[in-house]
Amino acid sequence: MDINSDASAVYLVKVGELTLKAGNLRDFEQRLQQNAQLYLEGKGAKVQIRAGRMYVEGPESSAEAIEYALSHLVGIAGWARAAVVNKETEAMKRAVVAEAIKIRDSGKKTFKIEARRGDKSFPLNSYEISRLMGEAVFDPGILAVDVHRPDALITVEVRERCFVYGPENPGIRGLPCGTGGKGLLLLSGGIDSPVAGFRMLRRGMKIDGLYFHSHPYTSPEAQQKVEDLAKMLARYGVGMHLNVVPFTAVQQHIRDNSPTDYATVLLRMCMMKVANMMCRATGSTSIITGESLGQVASQTIENLTVTNSCAEFPVLRPLIGMDKEEIITVAKEIGTYETSILPYEDCCVLFSPRHPVLRADLAYTTEIYNNLKIDGMLKEAFDAREHKRFGWL
Amino acid sequence: MSAYLDWAATALPDRAILTEALESSLGLFGNPSSVHAPGKAARNAIESARATVARTLAVKAESVYFTSGGTESNHLPMLSLLQRPVRGSIAISAIEHPSITEQARMLELSGWKPLVIPVTKEGFVTPEAVLATIKDDTAFVAVMAVNNETGAIQPIADIAQCLLRLPAGRKKPHFHVDAVQAAGKIPLALSLPGIDSAAISAHKLGGPRGIGCLYLARRLESFIRGGGQESGIRPGTENLAGILALARALERHSAPEGAISVPTGQEGAREAMARLIEGIARLGTATVVPASRTARDERFSPYVLQCTNARIPGEVLVRALSDRGVYISTGSACSAKKKGRPVLQAMHLAPDAQQNAFRVSIGNETTAADIDCFLSALADVFSAM
Numbered sequence: 188m189d190i191n192s193d194a195s196a197v198y199l200v201k202v203g204e205l206t207l208k209a210g211n212l213r214d215f216e217q218r219l220q221q222n223a224q225l226y227l228e229g230k231g232a233k234v235q236i237r238a239g240r241m242y243v244e245g246p247e248s249s250a251e252a253i254e255y256a257l258s259h260l261v262g263i264a265g266w267a268r269a270a271v272v273n274k275e276t277e278a279m280k281r282a283v284v285a286e287a288i289k290i291r292d293s294g295k296k297t298f299k300i301e302a303r304r305g306d307k308s309f310p311l312n313s314y315e316i317s318r319l320m321g322e323a324v325f326d327p328g329i330l331a332v333d334v335h336r337p338d339a340l341i342t343v344e345v346r347e348r349c350f351v352y353g354p355e356n357p358g359i360r361g362l363p364c365g366t367g368g369k370g371l372l373l374l375s376g377g378i379d380s381p382v383a384g385f386r387m388l389r390r391g392m393k394i395d396g397l398y399f400h401s402h403p404y405t406s407p408e409a410q411q412k413v414e415d416l417a418k419m420l421a422r423y424g425v426g427m428h429l430n431v432v433p434f435t436a437v438q439q440h441i442r443d444n445s446p447t448d449y450a451t452v453l454l455r456m457c458m459m460k461v462a463n464m465m466c467r468a469t470g471s472t473s474i475i476t477g478e479s480l481g482q483v484a485s486q487t488i489e490n491l492t493v494t495n496s497c498a499e500f501p502v503l504r505p506l507i508g509m510d511k512e513e514i515i516t517v518a519k520e521i522g523t524y525e526t527s528i529l530p531y532e533d534c535c536v537l538f539s540p541r542h543p544v545l546r547a548d549l550a551y552t553t554e555i556y557n558n559l560k561i562d563g564m565l566k567e568a569f570d571a572r573e574h575k576r577f578g579w580l
Numbered sequence: 581m582s583a584y585l586d587w588a589a590t591a592l593p594d595r596a597i598l599t600e601a602l603e604s605s606l607g608l609f610g611n612p613s614s615v616h617a618p619g620k621a622a623r624n625a626i627e628s629a630r631a632t633v634a635r636t637l638a639v640k641a642e643s644v645y646f647t648s649g650g651t652e653s654n655h656l657p658m659l660s661l662l663q664r665p666v667r668g669s670i671a672i673s674a675i676e677h678p679s680i681t682e683q684a685r686m687l688e689l690s691g692w693k694p695l696v697i698p699v700t701k702e703g704f705v706t707p708e709a710v711l712a713t714i715k716d717d718t719a720f721v722a723v724m725a726v727n728n729e730t731g732a733i734q735p736i737a738d739i740a741q742c743l744l745r746l747p748a749g750r751k752k753p754h755f756h757v758d759a760v761q762a763a764g765k766i767p768l769a770l771s772l773p774g775i776d777s778a779a780i781s782a783h784k785l786g787g788p789r790g791i792g793c794l795y796l797a798r799r800l801e802s803f804i805r806g807g808g809q810e811s812g813i814r815p816g817t818e819n820l821a822g823i824l825a826l827a828r829a830l831e832r833h834s835a836p837e838g839a840i841s842v843p844t845g846q847e848g849a850r851e852a853m854a855r856l857i858e859g860i861a862r863l864g865t866a867t868v869v870p871a872s873r874t875a876r877d878e879r880f881s882p883y884v885l886q887c888t889n890a891r892i893p894g895e896v897l898v899r900a901l902s903d904r905g906v907y908i909s910t911g912s913a914c915s916a917k918k919k920g921r922p923v924l925q926a927m928h929l930a931p932d933a934q935q936n937a938f939r940v941s942i943g944n945e946t947t948a949a950d951i952d953c954f955l956s957a958l959a960d961v962f963s964a965m
Contacts, residue, residue, distance in 0.1 A: 403899030439965075536893060536935070537965075 196232075196250040197271050199344075199352060200241035200257060201264040203360045219262045219363040222425050226256035226579060259422050259579070261389050262366075263358030267342075269350040274309055279316075280323040282351040283341055287324040290339045290353055297333035298324060298341055305346040316343055359389065364425045367391030370503060371462055371471040372420075374398050374429070376413045376533040379477030379506055381420055381523040382514050386505035387475050388424045394475070396420070396429040397465050399458060401438055404538065409531040414575065419523050421577035428469070431573040432461055437564055438538045445555050448544045451485045452493055456556050457565055459497035464569045466500050474498055479506045479514065489546040496549060497556075582905030583950040583957075587784075588728055588761060588884050588941030589909055594786030597828045601788070605821035612818050613809065626818055629827035636827075637763065637780075638836040639771045639795055645813045646823050649792035650760040651679040653779030654722075656794055656813065657756045658683050659803035661720055667691035668717030673705045673734075674698055674926035675727050677758055681922070684722075697723065702870040703732040703927045704879075707742040718753045725762035725778075729911045729923045729939055730869060731884030733766055740774025754800075760784055760792075764833025765883050769840045770795050780830075782822065786943075787829035791822030833944075845944050846882060852946045853882040859955040865889055865962040869929065869937060886911075888929070888937040892965055897938050900965060904957040908940050 202219060216236045223234045223243065230252045232245030241263070243253050250268070257266040270282040287298060302316035311319065320343055325332050330339075344350040372384040374396040384394050398413045410431060421427035434457075441453045462474045478486045485494070495502055506514055518524035584592060608625050610618025626646075634641040647653045654677070661670065672684045674696050684694040697713045699705050705723050714721060721743065723734050736757050743752050757778040762768050764785045770778050777800075781792040796813065806815025834841045854875040860866050869886040873879075889897070894910035901908060911921055924934040940954065 403903060404896050406895065406899065537891075537896065 195247045198243040200266040203264040262363035265355035267352040269352035283320045286353045295338035298330040299337035361389030362391030369393045370473040372475040378527040383477035399434040455494040463499045484543040583953040587943040601821045601825035632827040636830040650781035653794040657777045660800040663801040669693040670720040671695040703730045724758035730886040731881035744774045782826040785829040787825040888933040894938040900961045906957040
């Protein structure tokens with residue numbers, strides 16, 4: 188392994204599920220490496236994958252950028268900043284002791300050394316390395332030893348040079364973004380859709396966003412909220428495109444030409460039709476929604492069936508079996524919750540029937556939809572879309 | 581064609597006032613607290629502005645303290661309560677501005693108990709309601725002079741009177757009047773016995789933001805401490821340009837008649853408001869709030885009108901009118917970002933009527949053409965939506 192001689196920030200990264208992908212492991216690794224390089228462009232950092240392990244190294248000034256990348260890139264199980272020292276026991280001990288002091292200062296009491304000897308020409312075997320390094324920490328009383336359930340693990344890897352690192356930071360896990368095709372996320376500004384998008388991102392899918400705006404019925408703040416959510420997803424998704432489709436005329440047409448209680452389900456049908464156009468235009472091969480069974484009237488199985496009938500692409504609903512609390516927990520983890528709960532409605536009360544139909548009949552609803560003769564209007568709305576792109580940094 | 585009808589949020593800036601204040605302040609660069617000549621010159625300009633403010637408000641010069649505006653003028657008397665050794669209750673009318681209601685919540689955290697004075701269905705605080713609300717330990721009462729959402733003129737003189745006539749043994753609470761929507765707009769007699777303090781802001785009268793004044797019948801212990809400016813009531817180096825502009829703006833809008841500060845030049849506004857109310861009645865899509873308000877109703881400020889409608893949420897209406905070049909708001913601009921309409925709720929307006937309510941507010945320069953522009957845009961919105 189060649190180490191950049193100027194490099195002072197070195198990170199060892201455990202890749203996620205990639206290790207399970209025997210056949211096309213190389214493709215997955217390459218994608219993770221490319222994604223990491225995108226996050227670190229212009230930072231003078233180098234990304235390498237060797238033997239199922241990713242190494243990121245760069246000048247000290249790039250440390251912050253590297254840590255941002257490692258905590259947002261999908262496909263990483265965990266990472267740690269390592270001290271790189273020469274393969275001499277004294278130098279190794281110094282690095283181990285420095286790490287131990289950091290651990291002690293963070294309030295932990297016990298440790299264990301885990302040694303790996305990749306370089307078999309190194310005179311000490313891994314057991315001997317562990318013992319020697321352990322003594323260096325234990326003898327001056329920095330930490331106590333616990334080989335069964337240590338508070339912290341200090342890892343010493345002897346390869347071309349020696350890497351010493353403390354506790355790992357968790358990664359996002361999942362599969363590298365871009366290895367799972369491209370999906371179109373219907374983003375509303377609520378709590379659910381960003382979580383749905385994140386879940387698919389984590390399965391390696393590249394995500395585009397689609398938002399329907401109804402000025403003046405909905406506020407510019409509501410659109411801003413969706414843009415802010417898209418920006419947050421973009422950080423995990425190596426950027427994100429958001430298309431904003433003006434839907435005021437469509438909503439008015441539905442209101443004026445259909446039974447009130449069908450307005451919501453008809454609107455969802457129209458959204459699916461526009462999503463089809465968007466998928467065709469941008470090469471997405473699936474539609475992602477934040478629907479969760481029974482959460483609201485439009486999400487009963489009957490109404491989902493009706494909505495689904497309009498989709499020409501597989502509709503992925505990663506939240507379908509999750510309850511609200513579970514969804515909120517994820518939203519808080521990925522940082523979208525606080526934005527999602529801002530009080531800007533994504534749909535005006537004027538278009539929300541007080542008693543929406545709960546179990547729409549497919550044939551009957553399709554007939555109402557056809558009578559709307561709304562397809563031309565949907566095409567117009569689609570053509571009037573506004574495109575925005577958000578970066579990953 | 582466009583029409584600005586959100587004067588209660590902020591008036592159109594008066595170019596002459598702002599320019600004159602800026603020009604003068606460039607010459608009066610000294611710190612008014614400095615003893616050298618430029619300092620003295622600045623001090624003299626401030627004291628002369630104070631005299632002007634006092635004269636137009638028909639109060640004594642030593643009772644006027646310059647502040648950063650309405651919010652701070654409302655806060656100073658409230659914060660003064662924190663200096664008192666014993667906690668008690670504070671009575672706040674149900675229709676006060678958030679700068680008072682929110683500060684009352686802050687005082688609650690410090691051990692003061694807020695009491696809410698209810699209003700009539702038409703949005704008025706009666707002296708009887710004040711008396712029924714206050715308790716033996718009530719140290720502070722706040723009732724605004726003109727409500728910023730409905731324009732309802734509150735009987736502050738009567739309230740002051742009845743607070744003076746509390747039974748023997750009961751201490752009169754401090755009576756504070758938020759006069760931000762009243763100064764220069766309705767006759768105002770702040771020097772009446774019983775009124776202890778009042779808040780005034782310049783930008784509602786064409787002056788700049790960040791300047792206002794506090795009327796204090798007698799000194800109070802200030803919670804803000806510093807270099808002793810404004811007799812220690814509001815320390816901090818004086819905003820000279822702002823002070824000059826405030827004096828000029830008040831002078832432009834009112835003149836003293838005995839103990840009363842009387843608004844001047846408001847005939848146009850009275851006509852415009854009457855035209856507005858009659859026009860809304862003719863359109864039929866919207867109604868005024870309260871419904872009993874007539875075209876030339878003396879119970880209300882001629883500058884502020886609250887309306888509602890049966891169909892379109894106020895917020896949506898504001899955006900749709902904005903697209904048509906007509907600028908109004910739903911209620912208090914300061915609470916536009918929050919949900920709910922506490923003032924209308926206090927008036928027991930139905931929830932739908934609250935949600936669909938909107939405020940039209942005008943100034944002395946509002947013309948019949950502005951009103952007609954609004955009325956036709958409103959009609960257009962209702963037919964288009």
